[in-house]
Amino acid sequence: MNRGHAHAMPYGFKPLGDGRTRFRLWAPDRDAISIECDNGHSAPMRALDDGWFECVCPVDVGTGYRFRLENGLAVPDPASRRQRDGDVHGYSVVTDPLAYRWQHDGWKGRPWRETVIYELHVGALGGFHGVEMVLPHLASLGITAVELMPVAEFPGERNWGYDGVLPFAPAAAYGSPDDLKSLVDTAHGLGLMVFLDVVYNHFGPDGNYLGAYASPFFDEATHTPWGAALGVATPQVGDYFVHNALYWLDEFRFDGLRLDAVHAIGNPGWLAALAGRVRAAIGPERQIHLVLENEANQAHLLGRDRFDAQWNDDFHNALHVLLTGEQEGYYAHYRPPMEKLLRSLREGFAFQGETMGGRRRGESSGDLPPARFVNFLQNHDQVGNRAFGDRLSILVDAETMEAALALLLLGPFVPMLFMGEEWASRTPFLFFTDFPDERLRAAVREGRRREFESFAGFAGDIPDPNEYETFTASIPVRHDAAGERRRVFVRELIALRHKHVAPHIEEARSLGAGALGERAFFASWSLGGASLTLYVNLGDADIAVDRPPSPSAAWLHGDAADVASLSRGLLPARRTLACLES
Template identity: 75%
Template sequence: MSGTFVHAMPYGARALGDGSTRFRLWAPDLDAVTLECEDGHAAAMRALDDGWFECICPRGIGSAYRFRISDDLAVPDPASRRQQAGDVHGYSVVVDAADYAWRHADWKGRPWREVVLYELHVGTLGGFKGVEAALPHLAALGITAVELMPIAEFAGERNWGYDGVLPYAPAAAYGTPDELKSLVDTAHGLGLMVFLDVVYNHFGPEGNYLHAYASGFFDGGAATPWGSAIGVSTPQVGDYFVHNALYWIEEYQFDGLRFDAVHAIGNPGWLAALAARVHAAVGPDRHVHLVLENEANQANLLGRGRFDAQWNDDFHNALHVLLTGEHEGYYAHYQQPMDKLLRSLREGFAFQGEAFAGRRRGEPSAHLPPARFVNFIQNHDQVGNRAFGDRLTTLVAPEIVEAALVLLLLAPFVPMLFMGEEWGSTTPFQFFTDFPDEALRTAVREGRRREFAAFAHFGGDDIPDPGDERTFLASIPERDVHTGDARMALVQRLIALRAKHVAPHIDAATSRRAEALGEKALVASWSLGGGTLTLYVNFGEADVAIAQPPSPAAAWLHGDAADIASLSRGLLPARRALACLES
């Protein structure tokens, strides 16, 4: 079944099908706006109520346009669907949103319980076409959902994506809108969902002109690490982002969205309303999933009809400190890593209202099922925000990483892998940008070095230059030549076990226990589909005695015969993780 999909919205350019286009701009700070086309055509826009300007011009698909807001400044469309040559300062382009014919238009998605996420950076994998070429590998591995780091148009050719300034325009550095649609379409044909990471808490530092004509887009009374907060409580601003979410879901057929750092938005009421509007627009017949990154650990936002889950930094941070012994930066808040890891395994969040960096963080979460938490042992933040982008594979022994993967992939939370993790990649993932403005390049480089200058293990001058192309090239993931094949076979086997024995039951899973067996060893179990799933994990260098071995009738999901025999005698081997089901 083929078909086309278009999201109708009140912003930007809408081709009318008769060779003309309706243009709209919200510019409440201005008295007049002129539409300018690259071919020389210009038209005064009519002022409407509430700061809107509109005109209908005899220009159609492919026309390049911008808005003249003063004698010395013309700006791109903030709702541009495509930028000419990827220039965030230049002309926007009228596109035919219905031009792409979907091959799998009847795709309805997959239920949340089946999700195994794989986070990737589109640029490091060769753009939209490169990601599309990698999809068969991911499907064969057992991945069910691919998550793209942000793809909104940014300044330059290289960026993590969190400096986007035109949220509706896929980055031209990665390919065309149709190539992005083809990526999603091909994924659906392979049974894969595709999620998109979206950034509604700030705009990037180059190419954002909203301050010049719509100061109400920002809340000057609330600060974020990137400047003034976004004023989502203003209806035109809040709707701009609601329509953006619907645009990606409807026009590009994304199956889910990950909302970046929503604690910096500072408006949980608006977030709840956004989720409700998305669910209402999508309807009950299609699986669309919404996921938060939220340092505030607001459990009330999670649940049916709201957000499916939250990235669980608590799980990662506690586990990372336990495995590496690191304690600088935000890891300083995880000085009792085993206690916090066990609480995360039992209740979801480790911080549920306790003191954190001079404030209270979190809400009670023990009532939520494990499915409300996305767990990971690596991701773009936790790797890339390190000074040199070190992966966990370079910090601890391979056997310890494998034990962590067992805990990640077989526990009844929603697991996420980071690109290259299935190969045991040791390639760093470093922070990279490509701002054309030299002063901004310098500021980013020096700011990055100041950020890490106080750390004990290296000096600030050693930090890779984000603007150097070599920093980007060094971040392209490569297969580890020593462990790659074996690691991939392990990950594939664990995902298959998860799909058969764990995933069907995670919506109703409940914690039974999570206890320490030693300084770096634990046992955790959950009620699961009428039975009990138990994981025995020892990250330490010595075998650990256990007081209560598993039942002789236990069905073993993971562990070799020698390790299972040892555990049955009451001894959990070092650097091992075992899993069993008991009735």
């Protein structure tokens, strides 16, 4: 039976089904709050305990509403499910969460071991409908999880998503809430999971009114790159974000969440509690997955009963230095790169308590299976936070790039591709915003320039993040001949992964990894009663190998000539070869 889903929570509105709607707002700094609707109705709200205000109004679905503070300031609902015309300063809209009837309501998800992630920016692919049209292509590749960059309502028409200020409202620039549900529903019909990137470490700089009536949302004693930290230790604040997680998983049927930059939250105890509460509320009948971005490398947060995995920047950074030779910025901490890359392949994190940038970073991770780590060659940060948004396909030749992709997709970690990577896109992915406030536009423009002016390769102005052309330049373009070859190559690697590697990654353990040359190495893991070994040469010269694989090895990847060469003790340049041995 097709049905709708609505997440019940103390925040925001609740249609009562009789032409009336209940509204609640937590405003502990205020003595009086009123509500006003775009149909002319207004009323004072009743003060409850602990800073809560409530009222029941004769309004129905489609009505716009906002809250008026006693100082005259009108603010949107911080739990708004939809904003009128996408205006973060304007009216929130009463919606009917049950109106969308799910076509694939019986979908229960997929196990974590099957996960192959594809990260994308919804706006760059044409909004929710545009992404929905791309889903069959992704399913045909063997992708099993589509990860959307944040979709919470933001100022203007375009944004990376990390300037969201209304985290329950899908951005109107991308489509309606029901359009987003249709995207997820269609994905489930194709066997695809859908993950959402959520931001619980800060609000954007334009349209955030919480400080005007709920100052406990912010911990002024702790600062982050975006200002005061969020006060998640306060129950009403922590619950706001727990309900946000449940809202996306329950009402929109997302299969998982990626939590952005949780090191900036600075509260691992709250994070662990969030994971426990989410899993208890969703229950065992659905397979949902929680992933962290965490510069602190806190291994104790990772496990089946907590967070399934963490984005592994250590793997990316060390491999990037090996591939490109770049050593500026944070890449300076990964030179020489081979030692840190090998440790990442053996133990997950390269930094497990060592000093980085004058501070100790990380916890021991060697006892964790590879499944606890999401590895990638590119993502929105690692491409978009470059001055000119250049992809690896610009920096690295095609053969070396394919060797790196084979390492990524055949290793027993959870792999992630960035949109366009499967067809060798050479278009940049730039940083873009659309703040209406000219002061913010200027601050973003100048801040971006200052960020890169000390880099040796910086030779002038970078693309203005505020210009529409910066956004349009970031739409991935397929290059026909090279693109089709790369698409077939990636599809074949993913098929090999699903058949031979993915079923065993939860139990896989390192059997060792070592350097074969300046840019060549091997890595082995136990895998389902066999051992998987990858021989990787990212350099431009063939490398002698003292101990080639046994003649009985079953080769997963590598053409006959390359395998024959390795059997004679010579690993060809710009190649990754993979074999299983009993």
